[in-house]
Amino acid sequence: MRILLVEDDVQLAEALAEALSDQRYVPDVVNDGEAGWAQAKVISYDLILLDVMLPKLDGISLCRRLRSNGYSTPILLITARDTSTDKVNGLDAGADDYVVKPVDLPELLARVRALLRRGSTSSPPVLEWGGLKLDPSSYEVTYLDQPLRLTPKEYSLLELFMRNGKRVLSRSVIIEHVWSFEAPPSQDTVKAHIKSLRNKLKVAGTPDNLIETIHSIGYRLRPLS
Structure with missing residues (x-):
């Protein structure tokens, strides 16, 4: 936020x-x-x-x-x-x-x-995407009830994706919501943080490419089957 x-x-x-x-x-x-x-x-x-x-x-x-x-x-x-x-x-x-x-x-x-x-009383207290859960009140993230250890930026990225569901987010939108205007990152920095988050999600056992790249547009959570 x-x-x-x-x-x-x-x-x-x-x-x-x-x-x-x-x-x-x-x-x-x-x-x-x-x-x-x-x-x-x-x-x-x-x-x-x-x-x-x-x-x-x-x-x-x-x-x-x-x-x-x-x-x-x-x-x-x-x-x-x-x-x-x-x-x-x-x-x-x-x-x-x-x-x-x-x-x-x-x-x-x-x-x-x-x-x-x-x-934000209309927002759900716990965000869920399949077996992935994020609790904004305690900053806890779990997959199938197993905790994930995320950096503050990785947490903010995941919260942004989970709040937006299947919506595709451009890099500029991601930067606006996750980084301070005083220190905007390069696009390579954004990619590096998303890569690190993907790796941690994969290690936790989430489906492959849970965060998918939409070519020339941005990123989104892969729709649940």
């Missing part, structure tokens, strides 16, 4: 981005409110992490602008001011929740998970 992090404290932004990446999210980081607004207009995010005190456009104003323009993406505010007035202002502006600095990472990640669950 893709998360927009709007935070002008570079050290904190790097720490939060690393923590989010470790949890299999794809974080995009910008450092001011206007850049956050520009990003939100061109990329569909699953959640926005938004600092209140930002240059150019503060977090409360950005939150209000997003909501007034019809954006329903969950918004989690990060505020340095632990007063009821600031919390009320943020919630009134359309934020769904907030955390107070200094940020407690386990608490923040728990709130992120809660908001993502709330925003």
Whole structure:
């Protein structure tokens, strides 16, 4: 899942981005409110992490602008001011929740998970494709109840394929959903990660070429017979 992090404290932004990446999210980081607004207009995010005190456009104003323009993406505010007035202002502006600095990472990640669950209640709790199962809430992948050990990128690729069923995904679509816009990979890198994922699925006993290549178009999960 893709998360927009709007935070002008570079050290904190790097720490939060690393923590989010470790949890299999794809974080995009910008450092001011206007850049956050520009990003939100061109990329569909699953959640926005938004600092209140930002240059150019503060977090409360950005939150209000997003909501007034019809954006329903969950918004989690990060505020340095632990007063009821600031919390009320943020919630009134359309934020769904907030955390107070200094940020407690386990608490923040728990709130992120809660908001993502709330925003995707129509999604199945466990994704299945034949004997392959992926649980987004625990990041566990099994084939015929045997666990698979995947890297974060391999997990994200498999989740993307399983959420899209028989739909063919181009490399550009895969890159958009699995990699940060700040560090887009080469097509060879995408191919290498898919090859590694295929090998692990094959070792686990899945049918050959479970992820099939559609020539000159992209990749998809092989339809179940």
